[in-house]
Each structure stands twice: as structure tokens, then as C-alpha cells.
Amino acid sequence: MDLRDLIGLVTANLRRTRGRVVTTALGVVVGTASVVVLVSLGVGLEHQALESLGAGVSEIHVMSTLPMATRPVPEVPTPARVEALPGVAWAVGLEPLRASVDAQMGQACLPAVRVVGVDPERVENLGFTCVAGDLDLARGRAILGARLAQRLAEQDGDVPAEALAGRGLNLYVARYGGDGSTMEKLLRVEVAGVLAPMGAGYDFGLYIAEREALAINGWLTSSRRDPARQGYPEMLVKVDDVRRADAVERGLAAMGLSFHSQRGQAESVGAYFEELQLQLGGVAGISLLVAAFSIANTMLTAIFERTREIGLMKALGARDRDVMAVFLGEAGTIGVLGGAGGVALGMAVNGMINLFGGQVDLLKQLYGGATGLHAFTPLWLPPAAVAFAALVGVLSGIYPARRAARLAPLAALKAR
Amino acid sequence: MDALIEVDDLHRHFAMGDQTVRALDGVSVSVAAGEFVAMMGPSGSGKSTLLYLVGGLDRPTSGAIRINGQELSALSDEALAEVRSREVGFVFQSFHLVPTMTALQNVVFPMVFARVPAAQREPRARELLHLVGLGDRVDHRPTELSGGQQQRVAIARALANDPPILLADEPTGNLDSRTGEEIMALLVRLNREAGRTILIVSHDPSVGDDVTRTLHLRDGHLVGEAA
Secondary structure (H helix, E strand, O other): OOHHHHHHHHHHHHHHOHHHHHHHHHHHHHHHHHHHHHHHHHHHHHHHHHHHOHHHHHEEEEEOOHHHHHOOHHHOOOHHHHHOOOOEEEEEEEEEOOOOEEEEEOOEEEOOOEEEEEOHHHHHHHOOOEEEEOOOOOOOEEEEOHHHHHHHHHHOOOOOHHHHOOOEEEEEEEEEOOOOOEEEEEEEEEEEEEEOOOOHHHHOEEEEEHHHHHHHHHHHHOOOOOHHHHOOOEEEEEEOOHHHHHHHHHHHHHOOOEEEEOHHHHHHHHHHHHHHHHHHHHHHHHHHHHHHHHHHHHHHHHHHHOHHHHHHHHHOOOOHHHHHHHHHHHHHHHHHHHHHHHHHHHHHHHHHHHHHHHHOHHHHHHHOOOOOOOOOOOOOHHHHHHHHHHHHHHHHHHHHHHHHHOOOHHHHHOOO | OOEEEEEEEEEEEEEEOOEEEEEEEEEEEEEEOOOEEEEEOOOOOOHHHHHHHHOOOOOOOEEEEEEOOEEHHHOOHHHHHHHHHHOEEEEOOOOOOOOOOOHHHHHHHHHHHOOOOHHHHHHHHHHHHHHOOOOOOOOOOHHHOOHHHHHHHHHHHHOOOOOOEEEEEOOOOOOOHHHHHHHHHHHHHHHHHHOOEEEEEEOOHHHHHOOOEEEEEEOOEEEEEEO
């Protein structure tokens, strides 16, 4: 018996008992659908958790490239050279002011503000979005991090943070002399924009044009530095895919740079959710196990009813393995049909979850996210679920099929 | 003439509770190619048991069965299935057709297990149905055919893989006498024209007129033989 004959026989036999096949397959449909939904929810939760870690997951903070100043110029790790590494989306040099800066606006006065100089051409790379104003870092303009703006606004008459855009801001930069004297420089800037919240590292920062920061640092240290020749004290590197972060980090290390990232955290989050997905899949697998017993039961009933037919097949020359193949084929086909139906049902349920899950308050509270419940079906899941259901079908068919194959031909033929 | 079927001191015992039923108890017989042999005897005489043992549908308790010189008891289940597929064709009292298949599909069915190339199956099945007089009924299902017609389909099916031996277990038992005579006439024709060796089990004494030899069995023993 070749494969075409087998498919023909299996199809004909299943058609004969259509009703029973459908009800048995329904068990597999429910089991597969729960696997698809629960695993998708697990993946969705993982995505949310990674998102809540913020942009930091795919960012690498490179520390102090300045000691590299002794290197020959072509080897200085500038942003452009770092960007040439495979897996790097972009690299932005940061020029923080090397002094304590106090910020004053109206009634508000905040000490020790972190002021960072950024190349105006590259500000957009940092993924900034404004709640007010714009990102134009022309001379004399500054961008405020969300929490910094919020604190200034609170102290200055409790106005909304958005109202700060366009207002003037005084920055007092202190320089301490070796003889204990203090000199202070006032930098007047206009607030170009107020940023939306994007993670702790950014939210307390104040951003000015790189050229201005270099000038102030020059005044502070009495020496002017050229970043193109000497590199930056800090650099932010964004990887295009978190999975390539490892390779990027190796590249940075090879350039002699030290760095830190939130990737370790992201990895432990990933490992936790992998475990969770396995557990959820396992719970859903229990319903597939129930479906497996249902398939086995259906096949055993079929063998009981078709004993004479099995005897006839053997009388006509069918070998044990032919009989076995027919029954395994029937059980496997029930698995495939149920699996395909289950994937369709599961995807539909996932669609409903994504439509309405965001509005479920209880779940919002449970998961602490702003996005509620979210199901994400990875590409591998539907084919894997169908294959798994087919496997469940075949496995649950083994015992019945072996019983059918081992029936004594004459006794089977004479069965009533 | 060389023996096509050789049965030597064949025993087939069944356990029935504490008792052992000796369905066959030391039968030896030899059938030459081209013979038409009837096995007759009362119920429980062992004639059907002998027929199914010769056809490889059952295994003996002891003794030897040789088909074309091949000892059946030495064969594996798989090899025995091969014997059933290529060496013998069965015709049953209750026809045993698959009700969901057409006459044509029923005749094709054994060819599937003999791995006959797909392209050869239908033409051969049509030819066989034509041979048994059902050339115009190929697409009918068993429920749309009379008893005699169903038995003709079963005979065509038994010939599907062109086996040298046809084994018929009371093929006329479920038919009225006139239809039974027609089926017997068909078997005689297959024997005389195609030289097919046929073993037939029957209660009907008139069958003895059509065959070349009659074996009489009683209580598992061969008690007589008539040519």
C-alpha cells in the first residue's frame, strides 16, 4: 500500500464516521486553542515586560572613552566608528558638563542638574519625543527631561510641565579654583522642548548643544577638547536587535571601551517568561491530553465496530503494518484537523483579547502596565501547534492501531 | 501431476473452557494444479477450518501445509499476508464486500495490498467484473446488487491478484438454488477455462456433480474421497 492508497483509505474511513470524527476533533480544537492562547499571552506579557524596561534594553551606555585620547587619531572610538560595527543602529556621543550646575526658573531652583551636550544633528537618534516645543538645539536652547521639567513646574507655581516650553532658564555653572576660590558662570537658555517620559536615565537630564557644552567644559578645565580627535566621555549605543547586543558588546570591548547595559536584566526577564510560557503551555497541554484519550477511545470504538473489515483486509492480503498505518493515519488526521481548527480558534481568541484586553481594568492592575492584556502569536506557534496536535493524534492512535494490526485474521473475519 | 497444495498430518485444536476441540485431527491431503475439489461433511467436521488453514488465514496446531512447495507454518505473519495476497483468493458465504465501495472499488481493494501499479488496477477490475457477467454494474454499491451479483463481485475480487488457488467457503449458502447453480457454473468455468485450482466447502450434495474430486470430513478426520 503506497501513500496515495493510504490517504484515500483514511479519507474514506473518516468520511464514513464524519460526526464522530468532528466531535473527537473538537476536543483537539479546544486543547490546541488553549495552547495557542496561553502561549501567546505569555509572549505578550514578555513583550510588555521588555517594553517597560524602556529603550534601555537595546541601549549600551559606553563609559569614558577619554583615556583613549592617547591613541592614534584613526583608532579613536568616535560614534561614526562605533556605528560601523554590525548590529549597531546608531551611536551618539554625550558631552556632560563636568561641574555642578544649578537650574533656576522663576521661583524654581534645582541643584545638581545633569546637563549633557548633544550633537544637534543626532538628537533625534536618541528617540526623544516632545510633549511640548521641539527638538531644535540651536545655540541658547535646551531640552528638558520629563521629571526635571515636572519638578521645575511644581516649584514654579505648580504650572503644567508643558507650559515650560519657550520659557527662559538660568544655569549656574560653578568652577572651583585650586586655591579654594569659586567662579560662577551663568548660561541663559530658552526651553526648546519638554520630553515625554522615557526612562530614568533620560528623565532627569537637561540637553544643550554639544558645542556649548564643549565651550563650558573648556572653561572648567582650561583646555579645549576636540571630540572627533579625542572621543567623548560617554556614548550611547543603540543595537538594532536585542539578540545582537552580545555581538555589539564584543565589538565595543575589542575597541577597548567599557560599557554597561540593561541587557542582563532583559535576559533574566526573558528567562522568566520562557519558563512562564512553558508552564502556560503545560497547563494547556493537559486539555490536549484529555483530547488524546478521546482520540484513543474513538479509535478503539472504531476497531470494535470494524473488526470484520480488518479481518477482510487481512484476508485480502493486508499486512499488519498496512492495518496499523490506516488506523494511525486516521488518528493523526483527527489530530491535524483538530490542530488546524484549534489554531484558527486560538488566533480568533487572541484577536478578541487584543481588541478588548486593553480595557480590562483588573488585568491592568494585575500587570501594572498601561496597555492591559496583550496576546502576541509568534510565527512559529501556529505550525508548531498543528504539528504537536498531529503528534498527539498519532501517539494516541498507537495503542488502538497495534490492537487492530494484531487481530487474528480469521477470528476478526468471523466476529459478530 | 505435481501437488499444488499438500497437507500433511494437520491438526487444529481449540481450547473451549476446560475442553480441547479437535477441529482437525490428523488430516493429510494433496491437491494438484487445476483440480476442483469439494470438501463436504456435517457442521463441525472441520472442512472450513481446513480451507482457512490452506489459505493462511489461520495457523495449525501441528502438521504441515505446503503451497507451491512453500511451507506455511514456517512463514512470518508478513510472509503469510503475502501468500494471502498472491497465492489464494477467498470467496465467503456472506460475500464480505465493503458496503461503502462500488463493485469496481471492491475488486480493486486487494490490488492495493498487492501493490499493483495504480494505472493497471481499474482496467483489470473492469475486465474481471466483465468476466463474471457484471460489466454493466461496475459503479453499483453492494446494497444495489442482488445476492448472486454480490457473490459475483466477490469472485471477481478473489481473482484480482490472479492467484493460482481459489478458496470458496459455502459460496452458494446464502443464495437461492437457481442463483447458486449460476455461481457454481461460473466457478466450473473458471476451473475448466482458466485452469484455476479451486477448493470449495459445501453442504450441498449436488456440488459433487461439478467438481473433479470430493473429500468427506467428519469430526476432524478425512473419512472418504470420491473422484
